[in-house]
Amino acid sequence: MRALLLLIPLTAAVMLVGAAAHHPQPAHDRRPATVDAMVNDMPLALPRSSNVGEALVGARRLPRDGVLYSAVTHSPIDRHPGHVLLDNRPARLDQRLQSGDRIRVIDGTDAVEPIVEREVAIPSPGGALPDVEREVMSPGTDGMMRETVGAQSGEVLRQEMMRAPAPASKASGPVVALTFDDGPDPTFTPQVLQILANTGIKATFCVIGRDVRRFPEVLRAVAQQGHTICNHTDSHPRLDRLSPGQVEAQLAPVNQLIRDTVGAAPTFVRAPWGIVNGDTVAVAHKLGLRVLGWSVDPSDYLRSPADRLVARVVGAVKPGSIVIMHDGGEGEDRSQTVAALPIIIQQLRAQGYSFVVPPSSPAAVG
DSSP states (O other): OHHHHTTHHHHHHHHHHHHHHOOOOOTTOOSOSEEEEEETTEEEEEETTOBHHHHHHHHTOOOOOEEEEOTTTOOEEEEEOOEEEETTEEOOTTOBOOTTEEEEEEOOOOEEOOEEEEEEEEOOOOOOOOSEEOBOEEOOBOEEEEEEEETTTOOEEEEEEEEOOBOOEEOOSSEEEEEEEEEOOTTHHHHHHHHHHHHTOOOEEEEOHHHHHHOHHHHHHHHHTTOEEEEOOSSOOOGGGSOHHHHHHHHHHHHHHHHHHHSSOOSEEOOGGGOOOHHHHHHHHHTTOEEEOOSBOOOGGGOOOHHHHHHHHHHHOOTTEEEEEESOSTTOOOHHHHHHHHHHHHHHHHTTOEEEOOOOOGGGOO
């Protein structure tokens, strides 16, 4: 039915124009009473005042619209209109004829729409990250579907899963993440970097804005070795005691400072002392930051001896643990942390642990 309806407009127009254009020949007019024309090689003798529409009616040769069909459901989705040429040029239906005119009627063609391929993202099926990540988390990842669809209708002909979506989840297997707070420090950060370079390990450095401004070259060294950089506020305050605007003032400038210093903004923030509230988390997420906590704290800020730091870390680590230690902090002595670090790495490796950094994914915030 729809295909039939598509034929009506042009056909009706032909009939109307043909009926309206006929005029009787005045008695005193001595010009030939007819014009000779051809419609698709069919000769016609028409009244002198005839137009293209009347010729089509006389020849009983009206242009037929073609139909464009869906490649999937095969239902009509559009029309391919027929058209009329007069002496090989597009003709108007009310255009007057002259003897010798040749009219050509070209029907629209029926066709099936072409098909095309497209790739469609499949959102991760949930499993939101916790507000504070105290263990190594794998952010949910979107999947990808390849679809074959009708180019005009968009109807799906077939689908092929290229990559299945995955929810956010705890990292699997014996992995541990090392993190260092309160740098960059010109004395101890380079020593920590050297140990990590010697052992082939990547870590996360949570840096304070005021120290980045003082020692930008140290932060560049951290970035050049491929470590993750985390926002640790501008001046190390208790964020839970600040208004949302004050929290943003502590975080947003440090994001920009890190970007300006190393060429990329951070995707993590760590609150001083790990203390947060709902406002802190909301502001962090607004700025595209995930909140990084920890699950193992050897309290190296108490200047405990290296052997005690080793025992505390190695004894507490579980698969997915995040360890917090310190490489800086207002002139603090971090020599025991530096001394303990290679032993911690050695003993954890002996237990089968691999060292990772928390996977970065701003899109996983929420």
